[in-house]
Amino acid sequence: MYTDTERCVRAVRSKDARFDGWFFTAVLTTGIYCRPSCPAVPPKAENMTFHPSAAACQQAGFRACKRCRPDTSPGSPEWNARADTVARAMRLIQDGVVDREGVPGLAGRLGYSARQIERQLLAELGAGPLALARAQRAQTARLLVETTALPMAEVAFAAGFASIRAFNDTVREVFALSPSELRTRADRRTAARAPRPTSDAPGASAADGTRAAISLRLPFRAPLNPDNLFGHLAATAVPGVEEWRDGAYRRTLTLPYGHGIVALAPRPDHIACRLSLTDPRDLTFAISCCRRLLDLDADPEAVDDQLRADPRLTPLVDKAPGRRVPRTVDAAEFAVRAVLGQQVSTAAARTHAARLVTAHGVPVDDPEGGLTHLFPTPAALAGLDPEALALPRSRRTTLTTLVAALADGSLGLGPDSDWESARARLGELPGFGPWTVEVIAMRALGDPDAFLATDLGMRRAAAHLGLPATPAALTARAAAWRPWRAYAVQYLWATDDHAINRLPADTPAA
Structure with missing residues (x-):
């Protein structure tokens, strides 16, 4: 977008926050760069140049504006909506x-x-x-x-x-x-508000096992509807790894240098985030995981405008705009949980996952709540005994084959994955049908166009709205929703009165 000078100038003059993170404005006369919504008086058009990233502005010799703090704007939605090499x-x-x-x-x-x-x-x-x-x-x-201090x-x-x-x-x-x-x-x-949050132990490091706690705000592009986002995470929470407590979704995190616990709570203009880390070097990675989990770099205006073009979806979007796709902090973890959730209820899937966590997860200490373990890594699950799994034999084979592929690296589901290649590799594994492949593509790979045409809840919602209910016909109709079909899934799922679609009641403190 930054190459469309006329459009960028209009966005800056109108202080349009929807374009924060899409491009950055460098002001030739002052040597600073700003986000489009900067509250300062917009400079003359001839004094503005536009760049695609904060790094490009800095490379060109501009410094960050002290008023609008452009380095803290939401990330570009392009990187979560594209699968090419640059993204x-x-x-x-x-x-x-x-x-x-x-x-x-x-x-x-x-x-x-x-x-x-x-x-x-x-x-x-x-x-x-x-x-x-x-x-x-x-x-x-x-x-x-x-x-922090x-x-x-x-x-x-x-x-x-x-x-x-x-x-x-x-x-x-x-x-x-x-x-x-x-x-x-x-x-x-x-000074006039709450005191600046401090770390629990300013000198904390992984060496002594002390946890440093950091509180921060995660920005997003409005609107954001938290109901299905936090409702889904809370309703499917694996005991010991995740919980809803005191108005926040809490979970353990496996990180490159150590581990951590995060609490995420929706606020009107940001997500309140409290991170407790055994090693502060993990902060960048942990923030990235949290933003990806909550789909915070999405462009809800672009998504909702596209979906509103279908008259069957218009009432759903207008009723509760800004739905996000609940994703994951660990793609391998989600893939394992997707297999455990095949053809069973949400409660049964949580029970199966909790058993794996208790048997193979690394214990952690959580003085603020009820979290007890990290979700086991593929390496930790590689040696599990299939006979110890309370699953049908065919699903045991599906799970152990998946874990082996993740552990030996023949299946990659990380942020560097090519979405179509990953889909093809998943489809080669026994027991992986269209539903499992697409739900992993949607929530683990982050493909905004993933589509669960065979999902029972989707088909019920489609029939209720007068949309085609068979997978083939629904897929054909959904072609007009591309590239945002994963968001259409969220709107269609929201027609059902299910716990995944509403903020949960608080869990009392222990």
Whole structure:
């Protein structure tokens, strides 16, 4: 979009927040860059240039606006709606792969050379993988500086910087303020409200097992309807791994350097997020997981406008706009749970999953609630005894074959996955029919066009609305909903009076 100058100028002049994250405005006369909705007086059109990423602005020598804080805008919805190499690269960079594995690691995951990845990202985003990762490190650093009491050395370490000097230089270059000045400004902003959240243990690290707690806000593009999003997560929660407590969805997280617990609660203009991490270096990855879980980088205006074009869907969209697709923090975990949920009730699927968790999951301590385990990894499940599973024999074979493919790497379902290749590989496994493949594509792979034409709830909703109820006919009708058929599924499911479609009642504190 950033190449459409006239459209960008209109968005800036109208301060349209719908375009935050889609593009960034660099102001030639001031040397700063802003989000489209910046509250400052819009500059003259001839003084504006437009860039596709914050990293591209920084690469061009612009610093972040202190009023609109463009580095904290929602992420571009393109990276969750596309499956090409650039989109897959961006999802991996958002997960911190460049910080952990370098550009060669990023390129290797995508099956390209480092030079090819550099060329593709520069052509589309105006910045290479190192610059994009640097911009993300700066954003993470700002978040830690402003929302925790972590010492600056710990902030630099947690944000992924190799040295204190690199941290200080980057913060000054990107924000035109030193780290201590950023924290002072944040203290002034919050002085009249609640005190700035602090970490439970400022010097926490994985070495001593102490957990550092961080509270932050996750932005999104309005509207956002939390009913089916949090309702689905709470209704299908695996005991010990997930729970709904005190108005928040809580769960354990398996992370690259350690583990964590997150609490996510819907608010009118943001998602309140509280992360407890055994290693603060996992912050970037954990935030990325949470945003992906709640589909927070979606563009609800584009989705709803497309679906409203079908008169059968118009009343559903108008009644409760902004539905998101509840996704997952771990694609392998969801694939296992999808198999456990084949042809059984939600309650039975939770019971089967809870047994696996108790037998094979890593125990964790949760002083604030009832979480007890991490969901077992494919490696942990690879040696399970099929005879110990209270499942039909055919489903035991399906589960053990899936786990083996995930454990040996012959099946990849991560953010770097090619959606169609993953579908094809899943379809080769025994016991994987269209429903299982598509629900994994929708919630684990994140394909916004995944479509569950054979789902019983979908077919009931379709018949009730006067839509074709057979899978073939419904699929043909749904062609007009592309590329947002996964969102149409959410609207159709919402016609049923089921717990997945409403916010749950609070679970009393223990």
